Amino acid sequence: MALTITPLHPLFAAEVSGVDASAPLAAPLVAELTEAIDRYAVLVLRGQTLTDEQQIAFANLFGPPEINIGVHRAANQRRLARPEMADVSNINPQNEVHRRDDARRMFNLGNMLWHTDSSFRDPPGGLSLLYAHAVPSRGGETEFADLRAAYDALDGDIKVVIADLRAEHSIMHSRASLGFSEFSESEKAALPPVVQRVVRVHPGSGRKTLYLASHASHIIGWPVPEGRLLLRDLIEFATRREFVFVHRWQAGDLVIWDNRCTLHRGRPFPAEERRDLRRVTTSDHAAMAEKAA
Ligand code: OGA
Numbered sequence: 593m594a595l596t597i598t599p600l601h602p603l604f605a606a607e608v609s610g611v612d613a614s615a616p617l618a619a620p621l622v623a624e625l626t627e628a629i630d631r632y633a634v635l636v637l638r639g640q641t642l643t644d645e646q647q648i649a650f651a652n653l654f655g656p657p658e659i660n661i662g663v664h665r666a667a668n669q670r671r672l673a674r675p676e677m678a679d680v681s682n683i684n685p686q687n688e689v690h691r692r693d694d695a696r697r698m699f700n701l702g703n704m705l706w707h708t709d710s711s712f713r714d715p716p717g718g719l720s721l722l723y724a725h726a727v728p729s730r731g732g733e734t735e736f737a738d739l740r741a742a743y744d745a746l747d748g749d750i751k752v753v754i755a756d757l758r759a760e761h762s763i764m765h766s767r768a769s770l771g772f773s774e775f776s777e778s779e780k781a782a783l784p785p786v787v788q789r790v791v792r793v794h795p796g797s798g799r800k801t802l803y804l805a806s807h808a809s810h811i812i813g814w815p816v817p818e819g820r821l822l823l824r825d826l827i828e829f830a831t832r833r834e835f836v837f838v839h840r841w842q843a844g845d846l847v848i849w850d851n852r853c854t855l856h857r858g859r860p861f862p863a864e865e866r867r868d869l870r871r872v873t874t875s876d877h878a879a880m881a882e883k884a885a
């Protein structure tokens with residue numbers, strides 16, 4: 593079975609049909625999908641029917657799934673059994689929509705800042721696979737920005753300035769920037785800051801890319817305010833509308849994105865409506881090796 597790939601944006605993002613992600617996939621099809629991810633960075637697969645186990649098995653074709661940081665939460669606070677699953681929903685284990693001031697809701701509100709998944713971990717996130725079980729009647733889109741195209745469009749002077757810079761990334765920083773700081777001691781101990789290059793070579797395409805996120809707090813070796821301003825400027829530039837693709841969710845959508853060369857953020861939706869999205873993210877072990885080298 594061959595894939596049909598339909599571009600969704602002039603620069604990146606495509607819809608793929610001809611894949612049933614719940615069934616075992618032949619190696620040539622996995623190779624074709626990997627090629628499409630390397631080229632388009634964001635793939636939309638519609639009309640899927642997936643259990644958590646099937647979603648994890650599908651993700652595993654592209655790399656080892658990371659254990660989600662939600663495992664640090666008390667078991668009775670978690671709705672989903674599998675430790676690989678990030679619960680991106682607004683639903684509690686009793687199957688009710690979170691109260692407005694629920695810590696899990698406030699934590700997930702951080703997903704509305706431009707970011708890339710697990711840049712604050714070592715190894716960082718590779719691919720994310722987000723699947724929609726239920727979506728609100730309006731809003732709740734996910735926006736993606738193309739960091740390879742944004743890098744290409746930077747002017748030469750700034751490319752020279754940022755070529756060898758490194759930034760410190762921490763989940764505590766992105767959450768603190770929204771005024772949320774309810775982390776336990778065990779979470780703080782398990783999630784120390786990580787240093788990442790600001791410019792990297794995207795391994796799948798050989799193209800240079802920015803690597804940015806709301807998790808990045810400062811530039812190593814620079815005064816904090818100066819580094820923070822640079823990071824804000826770069827994110828502002830990279831998320832200009834021409835670099836952004838907006839995904840409008842339907843139940844049954846599976847969206848795959850490459851965290852190594854994109855930013856994303858969620859958009860608001862009516863807080864009383866159910867939005868049940870679940871994510872598996874693979875670990876980018878190659879990035880860890882690159883850093884050590
Ligand atoms: C995520 C994320 C955004 C959204 O799942 O990593 O950032 O729209 N989601 O829910």
Ligand code: MN
Pocket residue numbers: 703707708709856
């Ligand atoms: Mn995310």
